[in-house]
Amino acid sequence: MENSSIVTDFILLGMTDNPQLEVxxxxxxxxxxxxxxxxxxxxxxxxxxxPQLQIPMYFFLSNLSFLDVSFSSITIPKTLANLLSKLQNVSFLECVTQMGLFIIFASAECNVLASMAYDRYTAICHALLYHITMSIVHCLFLVAGCYLGGLVNMVTVTTSITQLSFCQARVLSHFFCDIPPLLALACSDVWVTQILVLGCGGFTLVTSIVVVLVSYMSILITILGISSASGKQKAFSTCASHLTAIGLYYGTTMYTYLQPSQHGSRAGNQMISVFYTMVIPMLNPLIYSLRNQEVKVALRKILRHSP
Incomplete structure (x- = not known):
């Protein structure tokens, strides 16, 4: 990397300079x-x-949980180390690696959420063909496509960023190597990189949101046609937790990345980042377990059979 000869590391400014607040x-x-x-x-x-959770819906949910753990593990351990350390340096290679992994898992999570919406559409709108349409092979291909999309985004964005020159300030106004604050430090033209970031992020978000909207519009039409009140309630309950997770994740990521430059105060942007990198991954298993009857039943069975 050419620019590693100019800037070999960055200084993460972190969350605060107050020692008590850091603790x-x-x-x-x-x-x-x-x-x-x-x-x-x-x-x-x-x-x-x-055994009762061995259906495609929970296959996608297990992948979402894996992504949430990976998502958090990219940022939180390093943040914890920096909060206890006087030196908050991060090498250029480490910074790009953290950012690249972040892009992969963030993009894959968008795609998995869209796949889960498609799964609910198939289960409710085409129930008789559900097990044929959502076969094991089909589900594996969908998940593989989710990760492949993240990999393409990562290669595109990180390749462009490594071509930039960082020859002025080394202080990164964030608690991890995120794209907007990193671009703010570049002393070369970042126009092409910003277009690529907007293109990759926008394509991933827009396509996944379109899949979600089309799926849930079809689901809503189908549910309204159900005569049984209990049937409507069951159909709504299977979608409520997923819609909650989608609203939280898409809202914060769109605010952060679908803009040409960093807006708002540093504290405000960091709060948004904390929410989607730390809080949402923590909330997702609670959302899906507390609002999902099948998960609660499965958990009770496991607990009853435990010594």
């Missing part, structure tokens, strides 16, 4: 990370060992 944030983020890992891995294990 408080360390405790809060550590608790969030522990809950995130235990909650998501616990959900993966529960889906794996419960």
């Amino acid at each position: 408080l944030l360390f405790g809060v983020f550590l608790i969030i990370y522990i809950i995130t890992v235990l909650g998501n891995l616990g959900l993966v294990v529960l889906i794996r060992v419960s």
